[in-house]
Amino acid sequence: MGKLPISCIIVFGNERAMLAECLPRLARLGELILIDMQSTDGSRHIAEQYADVLLQCEQAPIADAVRVEAQRYATHPWIMMADPDEHYPPSLIEAIGNTIAAKPDAGGIRVPLWFNFKRKSLRGTIWGGGNKTKLALVRRGRGRLLGMCNLISEVFAGFETVRLDPAHCGYMAHEWSQSYLDLLNKHVIRYPYRDAMRMHKQGRRFRLSEVLIAPIRELNRCLRHHDGWREGFRGLALSAIYATYHAVTQICLGLVQWRAGRAAHGAVEEKAPALSLVTQRDIVAAIAPKTMTHSARRAA
Numbered sequence: 001m002g003k004l005p006i007s008c009i010i011v012f013g014n015e016r017a018m019l020a021e022c023l024p025r026l027a028r029l030g031e032l033i034l035i036d037m038q039s040t041d042g043s044r045h046i047a048e049q050y051a052d053v054l055l056q057c058e059q060a061p062i063a064d065a066v067r068v069e070a071q072r073y074a075t076h077p078w079i080m081m082a083d084p085d086e087h088y089p090p091s092l093i094e095a096i097g098n099t100i101a102a103k104p105d106a107g108g109i110r111v112p113l114w115f116n117f118k119r120k121s122l123r124g125t126i127w128g129g130g131n132k133t134k135l136a137l138v139r140r141g142r143g144r145l146l147g148m149c150n151l152i153s154e155v156f157a158g159f160e161t162v163r164l165d166p167a168h169c170g171y172m173a174h175e176w177s178q179s180y181l182d183l184l185n186k187h188v189i190r191y192p193y194r195d196a197m198r199m200h201k202q203g204r205r206f207r208l209s210e211v212l213i214a215p216i217r218e219l220n221r222c223l224r225h226h227d228g229w230r231e232g233f234r235g236l237a238l239s240a241i242y243a244t245y246h247a248v249t250q251i252c253l254g255l256v257q258w259r260a261g262r263a264a265h266g267a268v269e270e271k272a273p274a275l276s277l278v279t280q281r282d283i284v285a286a287i288a289p290k291t292m293t294h295s296a297r298r299a300a
Helices: 016-026 043-048 064-073 090-102 180-190 192-201 208-225 233-262
Strands: 004-012 029-036 053-056 078-082 108-117 132-139 143-148 151-155 161-163 172-177 276-280 283-287 290-294
Touching: 004 016, 004 064, 004 090, 016 029, 016 043, 016 090, 029 043, 029 064, 043 053, 053 064, 064 143, 090 108, 108 151, 132 143, 132 151, 143 192, 172 180, 180 192, 180 233, 192 233, 208 233
Parallel strands: 004 029, 004 078, 029 053, 108 161, 108 172
Antiparallel strands: 053 276, 078 132, 108 132, 143 151, 283 290
16 A cells, blocks of 8 residues: 655654654655654654654744644645644544545545543543544645644635544544643643634633633533533543633733733744754655655665
8 A cells, every 4th residue: 555645744752652652653644754842761763763854943832833844844745733642543544545535626634533531531521522523634735734722724715624434434542641730731831821822813802701701611511511520530620620721821811912012013923943854764755846856864
């Protein structure tokens, strides 16, 4: 079976075990572009075994802007965004390939995913259940990577986004988090301000009532409407973290709005860390309207 016309971009940092589990599952993809954010646990050694292009950069709070910068190394028409903690079964990779062949005019592909917490399937809370999807692939010229927190890509108007059916291809297993401390770090420290920047850019404005109401609303939504109560203590803890995330994000939105009002040209956006090439294998890919050939930096 041939390689698929997909350039997959993965950013990692000290995720050796996850990479060892994730990368072999992506062997059918045409190209793996891996970006190392200063790993010290041997992650790069794992990446070197699979990467067609291996880059490095300074540590960044979120990977979305780094992927946008890394896509200039891509040589295939389809761009795929993946994380080390996302594990694709062979049936899903095959379904992606079949969709690309059957839908030549498509602009994006949504894959079904299932969140796992501490390696256990999560069925309750906003994250649980089998109705979640991720816009994991976009076609060059028909979609783009956005690099914003919780809004990583989009398909342009007029192009179809194909949603794969988990009944036929299974789920991508998202090994979402391994501890409550990690979740608190993400949803209280790393994500809220950057998510608030996205919201401000989209025209959302700070409202004090949301700081007070949003946590109660989201806690109720997680526990009642998304069956978080069925998860017991785990469901209660995850719902509380989600509610806290909304409160902190609203406070950050007020801070972003205040800073934008003081700045002459609006809020200052964070820039992605500069990328530098570590290794690159021979890549010859036909990209309309020309063929691009990269010289090998080391033996494949």
